[in-house]
Structures are given as C-alpha cells and as structure tokens.
Amino acid sequence: MRSDPKSSVPKQARSVARLAAVQALYQMEVSSAGAETVIREFAEHRFDRDVPNESGEDMTLAHADEAFFADLVRGVVEHQKSVDNAIAKRLASGWRLDRLDATARAILRAGAYELSYRADVPTEVVIDEYVELAKSFFEGPEPGFVNGALDAVAQDTRR
Template sequence: MTAPVRQARSVARLAAVQALYQMEVSSAGAETVIREFSEHRFDRDVEDMTLAAADEAFFADLVRGVVGHQGEVDAAVAKRLAQGWKLERIDATVRAILRAGAYELAHRDDVPTEVVIDEYVELAKSFFEGPEPGFVNGALDAVAQDVRS
C-alpha cells in the first residue's frame, strides 16, 4: 500500500472516530453524519492549510460497519474489559476508538492486525496523554485474538 493510500486511511479512521463520537452525543444517524463529513469536512482548507485527503469509502464503511454490527462489536470489546467494567463506563472517545478498531479487526480482513492496532493506538495518543493508549492497545490486541485466527 502506498504512503498516500495509508495516509488517506489514517485520516478516514480519525474521521470515523469523530463521526462515531458525534453520533453518540447527538443521536444523529450514520447516513446523516457520513453526508455531513463528505459535504463539509473532507477536502476543506482549515486555517489556510489543506487537510490530507481521506479515503471516503473506507470512512463510510467504518461508520456503517460499526453501526450495522454494533451488538457484535460491543460484545467483542466488552468481553475483553476487566471484570466489573462496562462499555458504557469508558470515555466516549475511547469507546468510539475501540468500536472502530473492533469492527475493522472483525470485518476488514484486508487490513493486517498490526496495522489496525497501531493506527488506533496512535489515534488514542492524539486524544489522550494518560493510560488510554495502552488500554486501547491491550483491548484491541485481545479482540484480535478472538476475531482473527
């Protein structure tokens, strides 16, 4: 995979996490949020800088996939949480990261396990300075053991 394609997927993953978070806090539907990102956020200049292009089809697949498989995705993540912890107790951004990562591990066989985990750990690092990136790493590694042979 070429560097521009990798970067476009990285941007798509960030946008998907933002979209999932937005959907949770606003109760907006997947298609509404996908359309908003497509029309108003992708390929826009921000403060005189053009943002890196996003793989919009990959973004839409992640958002639709998490929503369409939410029960399965949440169960895969919840199974690997410490005893007594519930998915609802986790920070909403971390929850969005875990959901997107778990969906990608379960349903995007075209993406290597290490790439999925590394990408979402890096996303966690961009949002958090504390233990969250390590938590994301451990949780997604455990989910990968369950959903990938």
C-alpha cells in the same frame, strides 16, 4: 530504504479516514445523529476543504479515503452489537463499555469493527493506527488500554 510516495498516500488517506470515523462515531453518540447524516456532513463539509491555519492562511486538510470512512461508520453501526460484545468480553471484571469515555469507546468500536470485518487490513496496522489515535486524544493510560483491548479482540477474531 526509501518508501514509494505513491504507497504512502493511501496509508495516510486511511489514517485520516480512521480519525474521521472516530470523530463521527463520537458525534453520533453525543448528538444521536444517524450514520448517513454524519457521513454526508463529513463528505460535504469536512473532507478536502481549505481551513485557515494559525497564521490565517488557507491550508488543505489531508485527503481521506472517504469510502473507507463510510464503511467504518456504517459497519460499526450495522454490527454494533457484535462489536460491543467483542470489546465487552475483554474488559476487566466489573467494567462495562458504557463506563468508558465516549472517545475511547469510539476508538475501540472502530478498531474492533476493522478486526472483525475487514480481514483485508493487517492486524498490526489496525492496532497501531488506533493506538496512535488514542495517543492523540489521551495522555494517560488509555493508549495502553486500547492496545490491550484491541490485541485481545484480535486474538478472538483473527485466529
């Protein structure tokens, strides 16, 4: 069964938006930049730009669903207390969210926001997408940790 190429574009655009949102959340945490500043920076300087590849030729970065990206970043910031509580509730005894790596924290926050506030996105899609993102950043147990944590958040938020 072949997939319709038109249907894969939004999926890829959302995947790119999720990656960018994780990067933006990380950037906000380490630099204390505000959401609107980072959203504007990504829109003006990172999305749909030609960048040199390894051979020095320009290649266009994949298209991102910029509205989805902005919703993820703004949503995590707006609902950070409830998002963090949803994650913290499912961490092992003695663990705190601030003990986690900043990248893992950004991945979990974006995923927990989607699970809690974006009912239009299927649970399996959210978990799979953020586990794949974790795999792109980590080689150790972190992807499994992200899978377990987001699955637990989904059980709490999507009954």
